[in-house]
Amino acid sequence: MKRFFGKVRMAEPQVSEAERELFGGPLRYDMGWSQHEHAGLDLTMRSALRQMPRLVGAALRMAWSADRRALVAVAISELGQGIAAAVGLLAINSVMHALLGGGDAVERLHALLPGLLAAAGVAVVNSALAGWSTSRAGRLEPKVERIATTQYLAAATSVELEAIDDPDFRRLIDVAQYGPASARRMIGACVSALNSGISLIATAGVLTILHPALLPMLLVIAAPRGWGAMRVAQERYVSVMSWIEHLRASRLIGNLLTERTASQEVRIHGVGPFLLDRYRRMADSAEAEQERLASSKAVTEWVASALSGLAMAATYGTMIWLIMAGHMSLAVAGTAVIAVRTGSASLGALVMNINQLHEESLYVRDHGQFLVEAVQRAIPQTGSPVPAQVEQVSLEHVTYRYPDRDAPALDDVTLTFPMGSVIAVVGENGSGKSTLMKILSGLLLPHAGSVRWGEFDVSGLKRSQVFDRVSLLTQDFQRWPVTAAMNIRIGRPGHDASMHDLQMSVDYAGAGSVTAKLPNGLESMLGRMFRGAIELSGGEWQKVGLARTHWRSSTSQEDSVLIVDEPTSALDPEAEIAAFDRIRRLAAPHRAVVLVTHRMSGVRHADHIYVLDQGRLAEHGTHDDLIAARGRYAAMFDTQAAQYAPAPSVPKPASPSVVDTA
């Protein structure tokens, strides 16, 4: 009994040997949407019904703002179908009365004709209304999805970078991406629920008119089917919840086997057959769970049908008794049989629709929550304008800590970037250079201290104008899957660009040799995403990136900051020297160039050098000052210089350092 009516419990997560070997245990993705399978467990008839008005209200509001005419059309057609169902049943009732009433066969046939014609007419009207509803809902659903997607994308691009770095908000972004499709499906489920609900009410009304005992009978027949549908849904959710991580783990392996970045090791290290074997083993256990679920579903549905059958037998038994006792006519009983069948089908469908509405609403709810939080974390649209001339941009006692970190990435840092100068920022891995650049560019706001454009604190300035004054070239700059020309123009996409303008940026960046090799020159598609697109090497891409930066810088005449973070990591030595030279030449009276790099050769000509160490400013000065000080900078410089100095020879190890024990 407990098997069928007890609480659906989550199976103990079983970790396959393959998973243990690869991931050290069950894999837990840091993806917010796994919460939804957990939330799905909340799926009980009572909680679903309790939330129904709110859910339906939210879906209808979205549909109303998407296309109110289509929504009204759907509502009218669904209402019309309900009325048609009721009229149809009454017509059948009159046919039954005519058929089972007095008189000879011809008289009876005459008497049943109006009822038959009415039933046929109602069927025609009903199908026309159904078609109308389908076409209007088909128009409404994509609009709802589009509106929800646009809201999602607009909100995601409007938030502070800090929100993107915050794991909790990141999870919410992940979760909310499923909202628009769910909103679309919710509209469909709402329409179906409305349809089943209205036709149920119509049937119930007719049954009550026919005989007061018939309505409770309908409920008794339909209840087991409703229970069965809900139980199967709960079991499915519980299974999904306990297996979702395992399924993702096997999908992850599948992806790794086909990913381009892994393709070389997959072949050379023999990773392919190894992972394929683990994939098979993990898939085996997932399939066993699917099989268990299918068997359980079959048993639950069988029990539900058996109970429903028993209820049906009891209902028919009661009807026979009512007829024998003279409390019900044969005609009413005939109509009741048909109405009970239609009504129980509507009730079953209603339960399923409520079920689906509840499931989809979990995702829609997260979408709504994301939109609310995104507004709270949005980059402010207000603020004072940034003055055209500022002389310098400075950081004063800046401290910044990432949301999920205890130690600050920057700790009480003070630096100055005067216009017309080249400033270098150096430091070991993780010393805070990139964080500093995000603070300088206005992408992150300091938790303590301030960033000043001239006299003005950035927190009081209009941020979009601050961004407008910053050009950023990082080592992982975006490689857009668009044409080479657009890859450059996208540095300032709102600005019109002729091919001549772009060619100047290409020439500046030394990218002429790159575009010359492309089949359609600047019009060639780059990246590997689309057919006919050309993939560039890392160094070639960096030249395109430099051309983009030049284009952006050349389109602004106000005081600005150009930040280049490891721009030459993929360039050969000759190209690197040329690139540094070009970057230095970008310093103009109205521009400060900030160079972040490990390559000490590139920074020696900078006007001023700042050295970061574990988020703090360790030392600063010119190259000569810092070399003379014999501090951290001098040590880093000497280490790199020694790599290029002629060395006697590298001693060979006496014995292999890794012993093959196989």
Ligand SMILES: Nc1ncnc2c1ncn2[C@@H]1O[C@H](COP(=O)(O)OP(=O)(O)OP(=O)(O)O)[C@@H](O)[C@H]1O
């Ligand atoms: N998005 C982030 N979320 C949490 N911590 C971060 C994030 N980005 C950087 N950190 C941490 O902040 C510290 C400084 O990182 P940052 O990237 O600024 O250093 P870096 O000097 O640019 O390093 P590298 O030379 O390796 O690029 C590091 O401890 C790093 O782990």
